[in-house]
Amino acid sequence: MSTRHVLLGLLTAGPSHGYDLKRRHDERFPQARPLAYGQVYTTLQRLVRDGLAEVEGTDADGGPERTHYRSTDKGSVELAHWLGEIAPPAPFVTNDIFAKVVVAILAEAAGEPADPAAYLRAQRTAHMARMRELTALKTAPGADLATVLSADYALSHLDADLRWMTTTAGRLAALTEEIRNV
Amino acid sequence: MTPSTAPLITARGLEKAYGRTDALRGASLTLGAGEILAVTGASGSGKSTLLHCLAGIVTPDSGSVRYDGKQVENLSEAQRTELRRTDFGILFQFGQLIPELSAMDNVALPLLLAGVRRAAAHQQAADWLGKFGVYGQARLRPGEMSGGQAQRVSLARALVTGPKVVFADEPTGALDTLTGEQVMTTLVQSARESGCAVVLITHDAQVAAYADREVVLRDGVVKADEPWAAEHFSRAEVRGND
Numbered sequence: 414m415s416t417r418h419v420l421l422g423l424l425t426a427g428p429s430h431g432y433d434l435k436r437r438h439d440e441r442f443p444q445a446r447p448l449a450y451g452q453v454y455t456t457l458q459r460l461v462r463d464g465l466a467e468v469e470g471t472d473a474d475g476g477p478e479r480t481h482y483r484s485t486d487k488g489s490v491e492l493a494h495w496l497g498e499i500a501p502p503a504p505f506v507t508n509d510i511f512a513k514v515v516v517a518i519l520a521e522a523a524g525e526p527a528d529p530a531a532y533l534r535a536q537r538t539a540h541m542a543r544m545r546e547l548t549a550l551k552t553a554p555g556a557d558l559a560t561v562l563s564a565d566y567a568l569s570h571l572d573a574d575l576r577w578m579t580t581t582a583g584r585l586a587a588l589t590e591e592i593r594n595v
Numbered sequence: 596m597t598p599s600t601a602p603l604i605t606a607r608g609l610e611k612a613y614g615r616t617d618a619l620r621g622a623s624l625t626l627g628a629g630e631i632l633a634v635t636g637a638s639g640s641g642k643s644t645l646l647h648c649l650a651g652i653v654t655p656d657s658g659s660v661r662y663d664g665k666q667v668e669n670l671s672e673a674q675r676t677e678l679r680r681t682d683f684g685i686l687f688q689f690g691q692l693i694p695e696l697s698a699m700d701n702v703a704l705p706l707l708l709a710g711v712r713r714a715a716a717h718q719q720a721a722d723w724l725g726k727f728g729v730y731g732q733a734r735l736r737p738g739e740m741s742g743g744q745a746q747r748v749s750l751a752r753a754l755v756t757g758p759k760v761v762f763a764d765e766p767t768g769a770l771d772t773l774t775g776e777q778v779m780t781t782l783v784q785s786a787r788e789s790g791c792a793v794v795l796i797t798h799d800a801q802v803a804a805y806a807d808r809e810v811v812l813r814d815g816v817v818k819a820d821e822p823w824a825a826e827h828f829s830r831a832e833v834r835g836n837d
């Protein structure tokens with residue numbers, strides 16, 4: 414994920430200081446890893462360095478001094494460019510589940526103590542438990558749209574994992590056979 | 596809602612063969628009062644057959660189904676019909692709406708059979724059609740509705756009598772994701788409010804995630820997904836086909 418562009422996007426709602434941007438981020442992306450304040454700060458400095466954002470001013474408001482940032486015209490152009498750019502559809506498969514299943518099949522065929530079928534069942538249980546949590550979250554009365562969108566996104570991806578896991582479970586016998594016969 | 600006290604339905608070692616096909620081969624499960632249980636598994640694994648056995652529609656070749664203190668297989672045909680009418684709401688996988696009746700009359704019918712007066716029955720039927728977003732189709736006959744609309748009318752019919760258990764065989768099979776979400780939200784909410792238990796058959800993990808718990812059927816046998824359930828089932832499974 415491009416933190417620069419996400420922060421630029423959050424700045425479109427109006428000038429803001431670092432802590433406020435972190436809070437807005439965590440609200441809009443509730444299932445994402447919360448942004449570290451240090452990361453917000455260094456990203457804002459880089460945006461300023463590159464002319465995509467600028468310092469609007471500072472206020473103290475009784476507490477420590479806070480720097481307010483706003484997006485520049487160049488920042489708007491950059492944001493529009495990023496939004497219009499398609500993301501490459503996952504060119505490589507890098508995923509723990511996938512790696513474990515492939516290695517478990519190889520290991521089992523070689524007579525090692527590995528049980529891909531049992532692993533797939535246990536992983537399904539864990540996935541389903543997480544999917545129940547997310548479903549409860551998004552269907553809770555008063556769930557806001559940010560929560561619903563991010564829960565939907567997470568649910569769709571867990572669901573995709575599950576489909577692959579179910580299909581693979583169905584192919585296990587044939588796969589093991591194939592490896593043994595090589 | 597994890598079932599705590601006595602289960603509402605206890606099925607043990609269910610076997611059912613159709614000719615040379617073993618649809619169920621010692622399936623066991625427990626349904627708690629008010630519990631929403633998802634049943635998943637590959638096509639042909641025996642899900643619909645299990646549901647029909649639990650609801651007393653099909654008599655298993657062996658094994659037992661205990662519902663609310665009654666051995667379902669020992670009941671007469673008439674008693675089982677009565678039980679289905681008073682306590683169960685059933686959504687069949689391939690619908691079972693009466694082709695000659697409008698959506699409204701299909702949904703009102705179970706109430707009329709239970710002795711509810713016509714105006715009241717139609718009012719309640721209208722409410723349920725509304726909850727599932729098909730009030731606009733109230734006057735259409737099943738042949739004039741889309742597949743997903745007919746499915747929602749069937750679900751309204753299953754819920755209209757306020758059953759103790761709803762058996763829903765693929766309630767969202769013909770629905771897009773958003774409509775499915777609305778249907779599931781309504782189903783779960785109604786079940787929670789009335790304390791009714793739900794057996795939910797689905798191929799869709801996102802639909803199964805509305806349930807409290809999932810069991811997976813494989814080749815006619817129930818595989819439990821959670822430790823407490825495993826305890827409940829293990830003895831029956833170890834005993835196998837007795």
Ligand SMILES: Nc1ncnc2c1ncn2[C@@H]1O[C@H](COP(=O)(O)OP(=O)(O)OP(=O)(O)O)[C@@H](O)[C@H]1O
Binds near residue numbers: 613
């Ligand atoms: N009335 C019947 N007569 C003959 N065979 C039947 C009958 N009902 C079910 N079967 C067989 O029993 C097995 C289990 O069928 P069942 O309908 O329970 O599967 P299912 O898990 O519900 O599948 P699906 O996901 O496709 O609906 C299948 O092999 C099916 O052909």
Ligand SMILES: [Mg+2]
Binds near residue numbers: 642643644688764
């Ligand atoms: Mg079926």
